[in-house]
Amino acid sequence: AQSVTQLGSHVSVSEGALVLLRCNYSSSVPPYLFWYVQYPNQGLQLLLKYTSAATLVKGINGFEAEFKKSETSFHLTKPSAHMSDAAEYFCAVRTRGGNEKLTFGTGTRLTIIP
Amino acid sequence: GAGVSQSPSNKVTEKGKDVELRCDPISGHTALYWYRQSLGQGLEFLIYFQGNSAPDKSGLPSDRFSAERTGGSVSTLTIQRTQQEDSAVYLCASSLQGMMFFGEGSRLTVL
Numbered sequence: 524a525q526s527v528t529q530l531g532s533h534v535s536v537s538e539g540a541l542v543l544l545r546c547n548y549s550s551s552v553p554p555y556l557f558w559y560v561q562y563p564n565q566g567l568q569l570l571l572k573y574t575s576a577a578t579l580v581k582g583i584n585g586f587e588a589e590f591k592k593s594e595t596s597f598h599l600t601k602p603s604a605h606m607s608d609a610a611e612y613f614c615a616v617r618t619r620g621g622n623e624k625l626t627f628g629t630g631t632r633l634t635i636i637p
Numbered sequence: 638g639a640g641v642s643q644s645p646s647n648k649v650t651e652k653g654k655d656v657e658l659r660c661d662p663i664s665g666h667t668a669l670y671w672y673r674q675s676l677g678q679g680l681e682f683l684i685y686f687q688g689n690s691a692p693d694k695s696g697l698p699s700d701r702f703s704a705e706r707t708g709g710s711v712s713t714l715t716i717q718r719t720q721q722e723d724s725a726v727y728l729c730a731s732s733l734q735g736m737m738f739f740g741e742g743s744r745l746t747v748l
Contacts, residue, residue, distance in 0.1 A: 555735070566641070566728060566739035567680075574735070613679065622685055622693060623668055623732050629679035 525550040527597075527614045529628035537636045542586075542601040544631045546614030549595065556597040557615040557625065558588055567613065573597060584608070609635045639663075641740035643729050649746045650719055658714045658743045662731030669712050670732070671704060674742070675725040683727075686712060719747045 530545040548554060555574050559567040571582025578590040584607075588599045599612060611632050615625040642661040650656050662669050671683040682696040686706045697703070701719075706712040716723055726742040 559739075564741070566741040567730075568739075569737070572735075617735075622687070623735055623737065624670065624682055624685050624693060625680075625737060626682065627672075627680040 525554055525616050525618055525626055527556075527616045527626065527628040529612075529614050529631050531631055532629065533632045533634065535634040535636055536604045538606055539603050542599070542604045542608065542633065544599040544612050544614075544633065546588075546597045546599065546628060547595050548597060548614075548616050550616060550618070552619060553590075553592060554619060555617040556588075556590060557617070558582065558586070558597075558599050559613045559615060559627075560584075561611045561613065561630075563610075570599070570612075604633075604635050606635050606637065609633055641729055641731050641738055643727075643740035643743050645743055646741065647744045647746075649748065651748050652721060653718055655715065655717045656719055656745060658716075658727050658729075658745070660712045660714070660729030660731075660740060662710065662712070662729070663733070663738055664710075666731035666733045666738075667709065668732045669706060670730045670737070671712070671714050672728045672730065673725045674728055680728065683714070716745075719745075721747045723747050 526549045528547045557572045558570040571580045573590045581587045613630045614628040644659045669686040672680040685693040701717045704714045724747045728742045730737045730739045
C-alpha cells in the first residue's frame with residue numbers, strides 16, 4: 524500500500540531563513556504527490572502537486588518541491604520564510620489510475636521565529 | 638457555492654447520542670470524500686463517493702459510522718451512539734479531474 528512519511532512533526536525556522544519540510548513516499552510505482560497547507564481553524568489548501576511532468580514543481584506562496592525517484596522523496600522548500608507561513612503542512616500521495624483518494628502524512632507544524 | 642461547505646462548524650454532544658454532519662460539495666464535482674483529523678494526527682480517510690455510490694468505504698472505523706450521498710451532491714456522515722474517541726474534526730472534500738478541495742471541517746466534541 525502507498526504511504527508517505529513526514530520527518531519532523533514540528534519545525535521552527537527564523538524569519539527569512541530557508542524552509543525545508545521532508546516527505547518520503549512508499550509506492551510500487553511513481554505516484555502522484557501533493558503538499559497541502561492548513562492554517563488554524565481552516566480546511567486544507569493545495570500548495571502544489573507532482574503528476575510526472577517536471578520534477579521540480581512550483582506552487583503558491585513561493586513554495587516548491589522536487590520529486591526525487593532515487594530517494595523516494597518529495598521535500599517542500601521555500602528560500603525565505605515569512606511569518607505568514609506558520610501553519611501545518613501535509614504531504615499526500617495518490618496512486619496513478621486508482622480512485623482519487625489521497626493518503627496523508629501525519630503533518631509538520633511550521634513555526635516561524637521573528 | 639464557491640467552495641465546499643460543511644455544517645455544523647462545531648458540534649458538542651453527549652456520549653451515546655447520534656450526530657449528523659453535512660457536506661455540500663462544489664457544484665459539478667462528482668467525487669466526494671470524508672476524512673477525520675484527530676488531535677496530533679494526520680488525516681484519516683473514511684469514505685469515498687463517486688456520484689451517489691461509495692466504492693471505497695474502507696476507512697469507516699466501525700458500524701456506528703455511515704454516510705450517504707443524494708443527487709450526486711450533498712453528503713451526510715452519521716455517527717451513532719457517539720463515543721469520546723469520536724471527538725475530532727471531520728473534513729469533507731470534493732474533487733474533479735484530480736484536484737481535491739476541502740471544506741473547513743466540522744469539529745465534533747463528545748463529552
